[in-house]
Amino acid sequence: xxxxxxxxxxxxIEISDSALADRLASLLGxxxxxxxxxxxxxxxxxxxxxxxxxxxQPDDIExxxxxxxxxxxxxxxxxxxxxxxxxxxxxxxxxxxxGSLLDKLDATGRTDAVAHAARRGVIxx
Amino acid sequence: xxxxxxxxxxxxIEISDSALADRLASLLGxxxxxxxxxxxxxxxxxxxxxxxxxxxQPDDIExxxxxxxxxxxxxxxxxxxxxxxxxxxxxxxxxxxxGSLLDKLDATGRTDAVAHAARRGVIxx
DNA sequence: TCCGCGCCTCCCCATCAGGCTAGTTCCCGA
DNA sequence: TCGGGAACTAGCCTGATGGGGAGGCGCGGA
Numbered sequence: 001x002x003x004x005x006x007x008x009x010x011x012x013i014e015i016s017d018s019a020l021a022d023r024l025a026s027l028l029g030x031x032x033x034x035x036x037x038x039x040x041x042x043x044x045x046x047x048x049x050x051x052x053x054x055x056x057q058p059d060d061i062e063x064x065x066x067x068x069x070x071x072x073x074x075x076x077x078x079x080x081x082x083x084x085x086x087x088x089x090x091x092x093x094x095x096x097x098x099g100s101l102l103d104k105l106d107a108t109g110r111t112d113a114v115a116h117a118a119r120r121g122v123i124x125x
Numbered sequence: 126x127x128x129x130x131x132x133x134x135x136x137x138i139e140i141s142d143s144a145l146a147d148r149l150a151s152l153l154g155x156x157x158x159x160x161x162x163x164x165x166x167x168x169x170x171x172x173x174x175x176x177x178x179x180x181x182q183p184d185d186i187e188x189x190x191x192x193x194x195x196x197x198x199x200x201x202x203x204x205x206x207x208x209x210x211x212x213x214x215x216x217x218x219x220x221x222x223x224g225s226l227l228d229k230l231d232a233t234g235r236t237d238a239v240a241h242a243a244r245r246g247v248i249x250x
Numbered sequence: 251t252c253c254g255c256g257c258c259t260c261c262c263c264a265t266c267a268g269g270c271t272a273g274t275t276c277c278c279g280a
Numbered sequence: 281t282c283g284g285g286a287a288c289t290a291g292c293c294t295g296a297t298g299g300g301g302a303g304g305c306g307c308g309g310a
Binding site: 189190191214215217218221222234 | 286287289290296
């Protein structure tokens, strides 16, 4: 295995919260395989703030692990049948979880549910 | 004020290049003070690809005015019947527009369509 | 030990979604 | 003047959706 390719990833930090930016900079500074971009340098990857969404969820909706699984599949447009297949459960059970999700997210249907979840930051698209 | 211990920063990795994403995940996995977000979890910070951002914009899907009307109502979870009522058109016409939307957004269903539209910035939730 | 909860399964059933074909107006540009 | 596209309407049909009820199993706390 001659992994001579030094796979150093150049990371730019694009975060307005300077306290957070500094903390991340120092945390990442010591990681081998990662190099922080100098100002203006072209980076392969950027760290951007997701604060808007994070702050936007004062009411942490409590979902069971299974409900989260179902939710992300729903957000990909999966039907109950598709959810059932991918989760290895029956269509009936998938419907059951979707039903609980509609309850907890106060949604009228699956489309409404993923829109609510996205708006509240429970998931991001 | 018992505390100001630096809280753990939750980082989401939003990179389509799975090799790069995996490398970053393993590099960051061992860093104290950083935790990787579980799929769908709201994170404080996200790692995004710099190229991907540029490619994300010029993706202007051309929708007719009517299709936009229908799309925003769909994003609110409206049924075909509700869309028809609010737009003053028949359910058939509503379904017609939804159908074109599914085509143009390359979606399998209305939930998928809303998710795609949101991801591509055609609408925002 | 019993209860509650998460998770799972199954049933019925009314409604909705979406794909199909086919028709109407209106308006713009060749 | 003749397309052609947008917007609208319509019927038909199959499968998906989601609300209801009724259970079973395992685990952790009272």
